[in-house]
Amino acid sequence: MQEFFSIQGLTTLVMLVLLQAVLGFDNLLYISIESKRAPEDQQSWVRRVGIVLAIGLRIVLLLVIMLLIDKVKEPLFKLAIPNPFASEMAAESDPAPAPEPLSPVGAEGPVTSAGKAAHDEHGGDRPGGSSYIFFGDFTLHSLITLFGGAFILYTAVKEVLHLLAVEHIEHGAEGQPTKPVGMVVTMIVIMNLVFSFDSILSAMALTSHFSRGPAFWLMAVAVVASGVLMIYLADTVSEFLKKNRMYEVLGLFVLFIVGVMLLGEGGHLAHLTLFSYHVEPMAKSTFYFTLAVLLAIDIVQAKYRKKLLAQRAHELQDDHV
Known part of the structure; x- marks a missing residue:
């Protein structure tokens, strides 16, 4: 534990808590919006229980990721839809026959750098070219990120449509259908884990120079500290959105952008290619x-x-x- 209480360890701990707090903003926003689905007299309890359960599961997830970090990033399966017009597109882009045919990788004869570049430019067999309409090399990390982004996108669109519904305009929050408390808590915990996946990987990068034991305790303390902060702020954020209904619309569109960001990040992790275009992640900035x-x-x-x-x-x- 000497590393933990060193100047470097304590400085890293402060950075980890700040990182968890910044990356947890969208998580807090989701919790505030999702908890409205519970009966009004139980919403505060739902938020607290959901966050407490999520803290425990995030520590378990942290331990699992540290032990199986290579497995999380290993390819699980590939999905590819070939482009039936790939040969025609390549011929149109370079109609003049070359004096010597360019040999693709693995064929007889040496492959020159110019030949390889031309082969890649026309698509070749790589996922970024015109050979595929769709290509994805999926890992567990990319699948979790894609699922989280798609679900958040669905939630944001559904809530915006609900805000525009006639019964919501006439009756306000009272006209909103409720869900069972257990279902709301479960959704809060699941999405908390989805949100925490990237923050854990970022935290592991910050603690890479520590040995495994101190690194785990630094990240675990940061997770607990950020969770306590989230419990403290959850009711405040929910009450603010309740009293300032116009900012609820802003929050939903922020969630929408978060969903798009997660989809882009998941697509990038899966090397997703659509019609020869790589999916690029949205920068945090x-x-x-x-x-x-x-x-x-x-x-x-x-x-x-x-x-x-x-x-x-x-x-x-x-x-x-």
């Missing part, structure tokens, strides 16, 4: 910049709406006078 822009737009619109309402009220008062 792009996500936070988009979040800042959305928040700024929402604040400006809220102030402008308040100003318009005050102006109209003043005009109506003048008309009555």
Whole structure:
């Protein structure tokens, strides 16, 4: 434990807690929105129990990933849909016959660097070329990330459509159908684990210079500390969204972007290729910049709406006078 209590260890611990807190923002947003599905008098209890259970399971997940890190990143299966027009596309891109045919990898004769480059440019057999309409080399990590992104995307779209429903407009939150408490807690725990997958891998990168024991305890303490912070903030965030309904729309669109980001990250991990185009992940800086822009737009619109309402009220008062 000497490494744990060293200056380097304590500094790393602070960095890990900050990392977990920053990466846990979208998780906290999901918890606040999902917990509304529980009966109103049990929503706070659902949030706390869901987070506490998730903390325990995240520590178990951390231990499993540390022991099976290579297995998590090993390819599980490949899925490919060949492009039936690949040969025609290659012929159209280079109609003039070459003096000497370029030998693909594994054929007789030496493969020159120019020949390999031309072969790759036309697609060849690699997933990035025109040989495939769809190609994916899936790992457990990529499948979990893709599943999480798709589910969050579905949740965000479903909640936005629910906000636009007539019964929601007429009755507000009271008209919202409820789910069994156990189901809500289960969804909070599952999505908490999905969100924590990448944060655990990032934390492992920060603690790579420590031996396995101190590294595990550093990450476990950071997980518990961030979980306690999440419990403390969960009710505050939920109450804020409840009192400021317009920011609930902002939160749903932030979740939508999180879903897109996770899909892009999962596609990148799976080397996903669609019609010769590689799926590229969204940079975290792009996500936070988009979040800042959305928040700024929402604040400006809220102030402008308040100003318009005050102006109209003043005009109506003048008309009555």
